[in-house]
Amino acid sequence: KAGVTQTPRYLIKTRGQQVTLSCSPISGHRSVSWYQQTPGQGLQFLFEYFSETQRNKGNFPGRFSGRQFSNSRSEMNVSTLELGDSALYLCASSFRETDTEAFFGQGTRLTVV
Amino acid sequence: GQNIDQPTEMTATEGAIVQINCTYQTSGFNGLFWYQQHAGEAPTFLSYNVLDGLEEKGRFSSFLSRSKGYSYLLLKELQMKDSASYLCAVRATYKYIFGTGTRLKVLA
Numbered sequence: 001k002a003g004v005t006q007t008p009r010y011l012i013k014t015r016g017q018q019v020t021l022s023c024s025p026i027s028g029h030r031s032v033s034w035y036q037q038t039p040g041q042g043l044q045f046l047f048e049y050f051s052e053t054q055r056n057k058g059n060f061p062g063r064f065s066g067r068q069f070s071n072s073r074s075e076m077n078v079s080t081l082e083l084g085d086s087a088l089y090l091c092a093s094s095f096r097e098t099d100t101e102a103f104f105g106q107g108t109r110l111t112v113v
Numbered sequence: 114g115q116n117i118d119q120p121t122e123m124t125a126t127e128g129a130i131v132q133i134n135c136t137y138q139t140s141g142f143n144g145l146f147w148y149q150q151h152a153g154e155a156p157t158f159l160s161y162n163v164l165d166g167l168e169e170k171g172r173f174s175s176f177l178s179r180s181k182g183y184s185y186l187l188l189k190e191l192q193m194k195d196s197a198s199y200l201c202a203v204r205a206t207y208k209y210i211f212g213t214g215t216r217l218k219v220l221a
Contacts, residue, residue: 004155033208042213043156043200056207090155092209101146102209104155 002027004093004105012111018079021108025072025093032074033102034066037088046089049074050096081112115139117212119201124218125191133186133215135201143204145177147186150198150214159199160186191219 005024013019025032034046045058049068066076072093078085088109092102117137125131137145144163148156162168162177162184174187188195198214 035209035211040213043202043209043211045208045210048207050207058208101158101161104148104157106155 004091004103006089006091006105006108008108009106010109010111012113013081015081015083015112017081018077019081019110020075020077021089021110023074023076023091023093023105025074025091026103029093029095029103030072031094031096031102032068032072033092034074034076035090035092036060037090037107038086043090046076078110083112086110086112115205115210117201117203117210119199119212119215121213122216122218124220126220127191127193129191130187130189131191131217133188133199133201133217135184135186135212137182137184137201137203137210137212139203139205139210141205142179143206145175145184146202146204146209147173147175147184148200148202150200152197156200188217193219193221195219 007022031050033048035043037043047057047066048055052068063079068074088107090107092104094102119135146161147159149159150156160175167176172189177184196219198216200214201212202209
């Protein structure tokens, strides 16, 4: 079956712009979580969704937001981009929120200039 | 607070055994995971421990001691393709908390 699909793979934006990233989970998976990965900080948890409800949110400013649709696809939005938002954004899906394994997508590499 | 510590970098020789340690301090614990991540690629699942003890999966084994907040990943018969970052992660309530990863270099 198809894996987790993230689009776009690469993105270059200017400071102050906003960006929307998309994540399509594995078919049948209802839990989607998002992470920011930077060389110095590793993977930092952004948020987790299950059945269209945000279950938890990490320690990120309000400029970072997300949502999940009825087909389990998820989007995350970053407004008023800053240079420090340059990172690899990864999403992971699992069938249930309590599942023992999450499957990661290839990520979206965001560069803010 | 919530914290996961693991060494930044390790080097080992092809065919050898290497142990990557991870200590954690989190509120809520629903299991400890190890992921492998090659440069430029997504993390891939290696192992999961929720009870104390050793879980073995081929060349990879993972150990957990919940009372000590400690885990290790053991890689045997190292191969060049094992050069990657190894991420220790704890499943807390509705989220994963990741360590910064251990970059393993396998030398010929």
